[in-house]
Amino acid sequence: MREIRGKSLSLLIKEDDIRRRVRELGKEIEEDFSDSEDFVVVGLLKGAFVFVADLVREIDLPARIDFLWVSSYGQGMESSGSIRIVKDLDTDIEGRDVLLVDDILDTGITLREVYDFLKIKNPSRLKTCVFLDKKGRRKVEFEADYVGFEVPNVFLVGYGLDWGELGRNLKGVYAVED
Ligand code: XMP
8 A cells, every 4th residue: 555644545547547548638639739830738837747748748749848837825735726926938828829737627726827827928729638627626617628537526646746745756646545
């Protein structure tokens, strides 16, 4: 049984299932953006770095890849409702087709705010893709255009998701047991 800081982890999504689903998502995105002349993938640090790395290799289109690092004010397992830009984009997205990628959509507060922040930069298209979706937890109205897996309301680690900075390098997704 895997553990982080004395808490047991139980496997929720296996590596093989992740690989298969990421491939499907990549192909779907490739088709939808096949008419794009200027495609930019924007990943949210730190959680989306693993998903972005796998996803972009399943999208056979010329793509710029950039990362935006935002942090929510406050600490703990839940987003506090207001974000701070830690690192802005290096890429100018004006007039470009952008896919915003995050690890998990929970209350929706982070993606809602980041979406609005990117929209001001005038991309010609802005779509969103999340690896995981905790649909039942939404506090603001926000749905992603592409979703890897719907997950229950339990704290998750692995495949980029962390618990106190640990667990990001796990190949599967695990629930942290209470
Ligand atoms: P909101 O609530 O703004 O949250 O949609 C999105 C951000 O909250 C973090 N988050 C999690 N991180 N396991 C994690 O490691 C989880 O189960 C979890 N739920 C939310 C995450 O940073 C995400 O980008």
